[in-house]
Amino acid sequence: MFFFIWSFLKPTIEIIILWIIFYQTLVFFEGTRSFQVLKGMTLLVFAFVLSQIMGLDTINWLLTKLFGISIIALLIIFQQELRLGLARLGQRHLFNIALEETEVMAIIEEIADAAYRFSKNKTGCIMAIERDSKLKTYIESGINLDARISSELIQSVFNHNSPLHDGGIVIRRDRIIACACLFPLSDNPSFSKIIGTRHRAALGLTEQTDAIVVMVSEESGEVSLASDGRFIPVINRDRFTNILKNLIVGNQKTQK
Amino acid sequence: MKKWLTHNLGLKLIALGLAIITWIYVTGEILRQEKRQHPTKQERAAFPS
Numbered sequence: 386m387f388f389f390i391w392s393f394l395k396p397t398i399e400i401i402i403l404w405i406i407f408y409q410t411l412v413f414f415e416g417t418r419s420f421q422v423l424k425g426m427t428l429l430v431f432a433f434v435l436s437q438i439m440g441l442d443t444i445n446w447l448l449t450k451l452f453g454i455s456i457i458a459l460l461i462i463f464q465q466e467l468r469l470g471l472a473r474l475g476q477r478h479l480f481n482i483a484l485e486e487t488e489v490m491a492i493i494e495e496i497a498d499a500a501y502r503f504s505k506n507k508t509g510c511i512m513a514i515e516r517d518s519k520l521k522t523y524i525e526s527g528i529n530l531d532a533r534i535s536s537e538l539i540q541s542v543f544n545h546n547s548p549l550h551d552g553g554i555v556i557r558r559d560r561i562i563a564c565a566c567l568f569p570l571s572d573n574p575s576f577s578k579i580i581g582t583r584h585r586a587a588l589g590l591t592e593q594t595d596a597i598v599v600m601v602s603e604e605s606g607e608v609s610l611a612s613d614g615r616f617i618p619v620i621n622r623d624r625f626t627n628i629l630k631n632l633i634v635g636n637q638k639t640q641k
Numbered sequence: 642m643k644k645w646l647t648h649n650l651g652l653k654l655i656a657l658g659l660a661i662i663t664w665i666y667v668t669g670e671i672l673r674q675e676k677r678q679h680p681t682k683q684e685r686a687a688f689p690s
Contacts, residue, residue, distance in 0.1 A: 396664065396668075399664055400660050400661060400664050401660075403659075403660035403663055403664060404656055404657050404660040406660075407655075407656035407657075407659045407660050407663075408649075408652060408653055408656035410656075411652045411655065411656055412649065412652060427655060427659065430659065430662060431658070431662075434662055
């Protein structure tokens with residue numbers, strides 16, 4: 386009896402596990418440039434199944450040979466995403482001391498205060514908040530600061546007369562680690578070509594790492610957030626604070 | 642429950658389709674390999690050693 390039930394349960398469990406893996410992979414790639422490539426590959430898989438069912442031997446032979454070399458092609462096409470995915474999977478800190486929620490709120494208040502002052506004065510800025518993925522490469526491109534975060538310090542850094550105002554700052558926990566850092570530009574075709582370099586840099590960094598980026602536009606004074614290669618709409622300061630809190634505190638909770 | 646089902650429904654359906662196709666294909670390959678390694682009595686009789 387048990388064997389009979391197990392013979393039905395086993396394939397169901399296997400399909401459910403495969404379903405979860407494929408779904409999480411698709412969600413991971415959604416919104417990125419590689420998603421278009423993934424869609425193309427999915428279409429090829431369905432074409433392969435159809436050719437099998439309809440007995441189209443030539444198409445079937447061609448697709449079989451194509452899939453044979455696809456592993457190497459996949460590694461080359463998705464190397465950035467694979468690196469990021471493996472880094473996220475592997476970064477489970479054993480002795481990670483998460484910040485208390487009150488400490489996180491204090492840090493967010495400093496960032497929000499600086500951002501909304503910049504918004505009033507139309508001073509451009511870009512601030513990257515490090516999470517699991519270390520931003521060592523980008524920190525090394527800038528100038529070491531390693532000072533406790535405060536709204537006044539952020540305002541000093543992004544002051545037009547300051548030699549440190551070009552580039553972005555990297556925030557790790559409650560400290561500004563570096564300033565004048567260079568962030569990679571996104572070349573995602575789904576975003577309008579008229580978005581500025583600052584916004585492209587924010588997208589580029591969030592595509593390659595799990596950092597959260599806060600930007601203030603020099604032209605409009607608009608405050609924006611970016612995460613996972615996407616902009617997050619921010620209507621006002623309260624919403625900004627709430628979104629940032631959910632992103633930082635939520636991330637700390639998933640590590641536990 | 643309804644929200645979970647309708648959220649990203651397209652991706653979920655595509656993922657389910659891929660999961661089923663993968664399972665059927667891999668199971669077929671495994672059965673074919675097992676058949677090659679352990680041929681039936683009839684198959685063995687057809688090719689006596």
